[in-house]
Amino acid sequence: MNAPSPPASQVKQHLIDPAVCIRCNTCEATCPVGAVTHDDRNYVVKPDVCNGCGACVPPCPTGSIDHWLQVLPGKTWSIEEQLTWDELPDGVPEARLDDPLPMAAAAASTPTAAAADAEGAPAPVGEAAPAAAPASAVHWSQRVPEFDLLGDGPAPMPIDVFGDGDGLGGIGGSDRLLGAAVAPRSAAAPVTNTFTRLAPAIARVVENRRVVAPHADGDVRHIVLDFGDTPFPVLEGQSIGVLAPGVDRHGRAHHARQYSVASPRDGDGGHATRVALTVKRTEADPVAGTPAGVCSNWLCDLAPGADVPVMGPFGHTFLMPDAPDARLLMVATGTGIAPMRGMLARLAARMPRRDGDADRHLLVYGGRTDAALPYADQVDAWRATGTAVVTALSRVPDAPKRHVQDALRDDAERVAEFIADPATHLYVCGLKGMERGVLDALRAIAGVAGLDWPALHARMRDEGRVHVETY
Template identity: 45%
Template sequence: MDMAVEAGVIKQHLIDPEICIRCNTCEATCPVNAITHDDNNYVVRADVCNGCMACISPCPTGSIDNWRTMPVVRAYSIEEQLGWESLPAELTPEELEAAGVTADAADAAEVAEPAPAQASAEAAEPVFHSAQYGATVPPWSAAHAYTNLFPPKTPTTATVVGNFNCTEAGFDSETHHIVLDFGAIPFPVLEGQSIGIVPPGVDAIGKRHHARQYSVASPRNGERPGYNNVSLTVKRVTEDHQGNPVRGLASNYVCDLKVGDTVQVVGPFGASFLMPNHPKSHIVMICTGTGSAPMRAMTEWRRRLRKSGKFEGGKLMLFFGARTQQELPYFGPLQSLPKDFIDINLAFSRTPGSPKRYVQDLMRERAADLAALLKDGASHFYVCGLKSMEEGVVLALRDVARDAGLDWDTVGAALKREGRLHLETY
């Protein structure tokens, strides 16, 4: 019998609450639902985590990569973790010995495996999970991404130089395009990366608010070329997922910012949801709502490269969904992009008098074009938006592949392995 198991000791997986930016990436990625959260912390269920490591690479801050050698009977409970403001210290050899754990057993400690009943249930009834398909590595030609230059404990300051509504005015839904300038502070950022904004003030128990994560909507050389600035796409939150009235703390703070205001910024984050840089590489972008931010950044960078005449890009294809045309961010600017530059497909699910259409419906209508791209190793696929769209989009890709005579298991595995299918949903 394994010495660690015999002694009842494990390496318990924990999340550092001081570094975590509450982006939900770990919970969305975990294939066994071992991660949960409340308004305070993201935590790991010791009795469910199987140490598969699926959550490690996607975490933008590294807060997920923490472990403590613990006697099984003293493993930190969910309730304990939810109340933490910082990680507890590793138990000393003396403390472990007092708990009946020998030094040899502590050295042999391993992550606990899930119960056989759970494993057999999952084997009998496969469940869709993004970790099966989403890449955790960038495309081979992606630029180097700098991350965590300004961690949550030491944010930098940016100045608001622009703020306007990028959806049609006069409707309930309101999405803002925010431009932040970093002045003389270096803040290198790539398309597909994100930053965190720290709302001012404290929460109900007197703690400083956690940073809220937003994808960058501008290309690598700035919202204005050559300037040290970035743009964000932020929807004002006025209701929860059930439609109940609520005032989103961070989104309303950001949407109400005035030119000249300063904000606390952390990041940048993300080293895998990056665009390819090699000639003739194709980009298929599938998004809803503010998930358009990284797609705008990638499109604008390719547009600038095209204008320079120094880069031969491949195809750009966009599938963009919203409830109505009025709620679609950047609708006007999208219409001005040349059709020989980008293939735009818009889906509206709440247009009065029209049937509901979603991005996966449009993908199936364009199956022949998508199948050709799936066969091309230079094609890269990016999905960003609401979590609810993720399964439908991936299954649409699967159906397109199968209908074209492709083996989806082989294609899907290659897309993930080569960093060519990226999923970022919330």
């Protein structure tokens, strides 16, 4: 039997659950129309901009973006209101993305919605819709400035996720290296979102050691958490949320910070209950006037025996294939090596190198200097898995700067062979700034090799063979 049709008077408003959201910025970076914004507390959706395309839903690691509340036209919650929330409003009926309700944005362009807005803050569902507005009504989005309170750059430019291209050569002409919304077909099924902010798992630190050379600038640490009797199954490529103690400048508990799992599914060092992280200490910058990072410093200073509240696990797409003939093309900078470390450990344990497989996989690993590369002492072990390891160093005295995209270009023939191979799975993880350079390099390499990069990229996305996690 068909479900009853919803009352025609209602619309659905796209909202983010602030109690679950880990503020990873994925939705804001993904949204093709710039409907997502944030302040230093919450990520929110502009009700008059979101068109319900759903592009942000699969990449969201927590599912917190998948909320569609039923409201009356003109009674949407403004972003100002959403930014004050600690949880979604009580007692409001939830819809689903595919429910046949119009989006609030459609109604927001009508005189009715504008009238409600001009009258003041919108109210929750349940109140009568306002009367038609005067033509001069000012919409809320004209009154609210763009939010960039963290000072991390301008609002994202709209990207053409499903469009038909503009010659830039990404998916549909995007200038971003978009990852897949699906996992590799052969990947194991991940467990996700078992533990929440309100009911976290409590893990215990069993190891905390520096994994960059003693003389390297900055501190990056290998931190191993033991979940003891609490089942916390993770797959390589997944991440967890860490809840540091204390409160933010609004007096509210710190939101969770996300960290990639750096160990394989069998646990760090063969201990099934242990999950490793690779954490870079975010130091205060007196020149920029920015404070030390809350969670990374807390974690990096923990001694063995300390308890750590953990959310998650997160992630259902950035996973490794379980097919024996799969090939991995991994591009990492800095702590972006964390998921690759987990995958390489999995390869070593469960997918032994076959004869003639010296370069079955390729890791392009970037950092400032050799000394600043986390886990540099494990490179030989990684090579023993049949992985060619190429480093790209950008701050070596008297040497030209070399970034991961330069290393890809220098190895163009091999990289072209990788991306042309339907068994190849591409993983890119690390600094946000690497994405564009890697995309440009892949596009150029594909072009020289006579490959149609937009078509190839699209096919890799469809098949869950390209995954990007930058932060």
